[in-house]
Amino acid sequence: MFRFHLEAVDSATGARAGHWETPHGVVETPAFMPVGTRGSVKGLWPEQLRQTGAQKILANTYHLALRPGAEVVRDLGGLHRFMNWDGPILTDSGGFQVFSLSGLRRMDERSVVFKSHIDGSLLELSPESAMKIQEDLGADCIMCLDECPPATAPEEKIQAAVDLTTRWAARCRDAHQRADQALFGIVQGGVLPSQRERSATALLPLDFPGYAIGGLSVGEAPAQMYETVGFTTPFLPQNKPRYLMGVGRPVDLIECVTRGIDLFDCVMPTRNARNATAFTSRGPVKMRNLVHQRDEGPLDPDCSCRTCTQFSRGYIRHLFMVEEMLGPMMLTLHNLTFYQTLMRDLRTAIKSNRLTEFRAERLAALRGEL
Amino acid sequence: MFRFHLEAVDSATGARAGHWETPHGVVETPAFMPVGTRGSVKGLWPEQLRQTGAQKILANTYHLALRPGAEVVRDLGGLHRFMNWDGPILTDSGGFQVFSLSGLRRMDERSVVFKSHIDGSLLELSPESAMKIQEDLGADCIMCLDECPPATAPEEKIQAAVDLTTRWAARCRDAHQRADQALFGIVQGGVLPSQRERSATALLPLDFPGYAIGGLSVGEAPAQMYETVGFTTPFLPQNKPRYLMGVGRPVDLIECVTRGIDLFDCVMPTRNARNATAFTSRGPVKMRNLVHQRDEGPLDPDCSCRTCTQFSRGYIRHLFMVEEMLGPMMLTLHNLTFYQTLMRDLRTAIKSNRLTEFRAERLAALRGEL
Numbered sequence A, B: 001m002f003r004f005h006l007e008a009v010d011s012a013t014g015a016r017a018g019h020w021e022t023p024h025g026v027v028e029t030p031a032f033m034p035v036g037t038r039g040s041v042k043g044l045w046p047e048q049l050r051q052t053g054a055q056k057i058l059a060n061t062y063h064l065a066l067r068p069g070a071e072v073v074r075d076l077g078g079l080h081r082f083m084n085w086d087g088p089i090l091t092d093s094g095g096f097q098v099f100s101l102s103g104l105r106r107m108d109e110r111s112v113v114f115k116s117h118i119d120g121s122l123l124e125l126s127p128e129s130a131m132k133i134q135e136d137l138g139a140d141c142i143m144c145l146d147e148c149p150p151a152t153a154p155e156e157k158i159q160a161a162v163d164l165t166t167r168w169a170a171r172c173r174d175a176h177q178r179a180d181q182a183l184f185g186i187v188q189g190g191v192l193p194s195q196r197e198r199s200a201t202a203l204l205p206l207d208f209p210g211y212a213i214g215g216l217s218v219g220e221a222p223a224q225m226y227e228t229v230g231f232t233t234p235f236l237p238q239n240k241p242r243y244l245m246g247v248g249r250p251v252d253l254i255e256c257v258t259r260g261i262d263l264f265d266c267v268m269p270t271r272n273a274r275n276a277t278a279f280t281s282r283g284p285v286k287m288r289n290l291v292h293q294r295d296e297g298p299l300d301p302d303c304s305c306r307t308c309t310q311f312s313r314g315y316i317r318h319l320f321m322v323e324e325m326l327g328p329m330m331l332t333l334h335n336l337t338f339y340q341t342l343m344r345d346l347r348t349a350i351k352s353n354r355l356t357e358f359r360a361e362r363l364a365a366l367r368g369e370l
């Protein structure tokens, strides 16, 4: 049901272009997955999401398990029917939000107990329940429960997290049942080469169909993130997809594709859209700025999305100044189109073996602003 | 540039079906105009608004004059280009909001002075400036400045408002310049037959291309509103469009079409959508209700909009419970489709001379709930 094909590997960098077959269609890689936290990519209809070029999307297990509940999603036909998204979907394990959003109450070998950020109720998440919930949600690609310590934690703490993550990964693999869901292992290890190696080496015998790199983009400097990705990907199998969780800005995507990543997700294009910041080929644009007030020109003349072809900067600025929903809706469509266009251009550059030139051109055009 | 054609008059009631030619296309009447207060019908792209069946929309002069300012809209190409709506547009005069939203400071023969509800600045609106602002905005159909007293005001007050509205209407007509804009007179007079007759009789010699009925739907009982419409429309010319301002619920549209109204506008379908209330062929549905939690069925099985054909009640409820923008977006699309479908059905009923039966069927189906 799942097949990963590498079509090209850039000779200078090792960057990869390929495609991943799933029960809900093919994902061309490298790919960026828009985030639909609560079962909706905020402000877009599924058909508009498709128009941006998105092939695969992400939904968050933690949020959906709290509301409406995984069993409700299951009873409504699973995530694909629930959201009316017939393409591939990935769910995370919920662990990251348990550590970051909720009140963590107890964590031991067996499970984590946490307090819901919605109603304060006490809930438990174990490797087995993370599998059960994700099977109810029904995404094509699901994640092992992992422990994600702060990147700055001392090495003993990082090492303990790596080891617990490995033991939990084995339990996830044993609990996982649905053949139409690909379960990914998650490599932890902070920014330490030896710990990343330990983590990857321990997970490889479990023979997951794909591997994620977790524990990055949690506050470390971009250069340290790139370096960590750079020394981690060589430990991962060449013939399986590699997913860098929660990354990132356009520049991060370019730098991490260059270091061998195939899959990305990040709230930045959608969250920034709601905050009136547009990503463009010439860098970020803040749409509330007075300079746009009487500007009849398009947001990004290089973009073919409906926002850029049908509306002026002056109108978009007005929508944000008066807090009309259409403003966030329009910038979300644009920002995701910008991201998907970047990914398409990266795939083309890799297949034509000119990623190094492409990277230099694009980073120059962004003028270091993003 | 403007031509109004009556195609059919229902023999039993006098209800009319026709079409109105404008510089931006034809409006089939009776018609409902969705409200785009600040230059956007909240939550819809213009192409989606078109898909609901809407032919003509309304924008509010008061709000647009405050932000972004009428001259900014003019510099961005006028309302049609600003919003990317190429169909007919109507703007009100701003007077109603001056009386209802802002802090009214002074009103005399010359003008009204009011305090902006946005920043507290003092502004002035006169018949002449109401024309200038609406010419800058550039709608196809514009409104005279009128005085709209409470429906419950004493008769001396109502009569004074009728007389001032007449004098201001003459000044509006004299100040109005653009031939591609049709200026409507507004009949006032509260719920008093003699005052409605005085108002209409005084305005008819000014020979406006259309007449609005103002000062209703401001708190009076529905039966009183219907009665007032019923005794006012006979004073209006048969060969010109009649616009009932700010009305109303589906039942109000049916009752007032029956009494000879051609044009309507109301925030109810869009505002209720944002509050999770759907209009359906079987009456209103509150989408946050627990009963919808696991409901795989469509919102309204009789509706062909994307909300009803692509998503379950369970999903729509979830969107509202977690406050996703897509919930209001979906119900706005549905509610406006419901309104436009009702107007289409009313036009068909009039043309087939069976409005009385249609009215009885639809009121029974709504079970008096709306």
Ligand SMILES: [Zn+2]
Residues within 6 Å of the ligand: A299, A300, A303, A304, A305, A306, A307, A308, A309, A333, A334, A335, A337
């Ligand atoms: Zn764009």
Ligand SMILES: [Zn+2]
Residues within 6 Å of the ligand: B299, B300, B303, B304, B305, B306, B307, B308, B309, B333, B334, B335, B337
């Ligand atoms: Zn519908």
